[in-house]
Amino acid sequence: MGDRAMSVVDGGAPRIAVLGAGHAGPAIARVALAAGYRVSIAASGDPDKIALIASVLVPGAEPRWAADAVRDADIVMLSIPLHRFAAFDPDLVAGKIVVDTMNYWPPIDGVQELFEDPRYGSSEIVARRLAGATVVKTLNHIGYHQLEEELSPVGSPGRRALGVAGDDPGAVAAVADVIERVGYDTVRLESLRAGRLLQPGGPVFGASLRRSEFERALSTEAA
Template identity: 80%
Template structure:
């Protein structure tokens, strides 16, 4: 009787090679994921950045990275989102790590409809993709340092919000593997609780504390 073959981990494409993208890439690689990185142009432009900041990742053209990926992580500055071609991400599970934060990024007309969370607006524009919101409420400078093994008493919780249960499950497993407890929110609309000004934004909370903070918000 042979040992069961472990399931293949989803292949990740990270769009964005600024502050956030390389950190997400490093923690994903450390967790055993295959990761490609793409920016807005020729991969040769980010080859050195990738080699230095995320060794083991593959710099690629965005279209090629996305085509081969099971999960695409949006780690671009939010002001660049309006220029992103929705066709590029059609049919893909997209992890939205962006925030709309006017005091920092300025007013972005696309995101000014306050009746919706920013990820709901992302989903409306990426109508042929499945959007899940996470990693927006932890600083990129904390993401590596705050990782802990499963069961550690000081393991930090992160929220995962989406409308598609299977997509949320896939992303929650990713969050667990990179070193955090995943707290699943009921919908992408509920992801507004993860945004700037929300009860868990920037807060280092254990799972029970995180869930209490969400539950206590009207």
């Protein structure tokens, strides 16, 4: 990981850049802001084009050019439409912790050749392309409309759990801390490969489960 990514692992206060201003990106930005994080948001072009949308949908988030938002961020939330990922510049996020919130769901998005290799989960494919970044998978298995509705304080009965998967334990810990501060318990998966269980069709995709239920669903599937 890069120096800034390491600062998060070492306990620094992270800044978050959200790449994507569609449905999921603004929802992620809102809950991060509500949790006290400094948040910037970027789309594929001029930030002036999303300034009005941002002021209405994500008040408090700073619309920026993607390169500027990523440069100053500790954690990058990648929430672009999946069909645009093939054209995404890997150098943009080199040295960063990148949270892959995307899903490959052919019935919805159509067939994407980049993600058709059955040897790899979708986040493994993302990580192979973004080889200079540290990729963590989460937030893909909860609907953007649920993200604000189902969060709750630490210790709340029935608090929903989300999975956090990655190959780098430090990055997983940093991202899990964000998810827990936002309002969810976390279940940490030891690898991006294990993150396949979080994908569409997996045992926890779209399911509102407490931590014990989440862990049981994963262990049953793995068995």
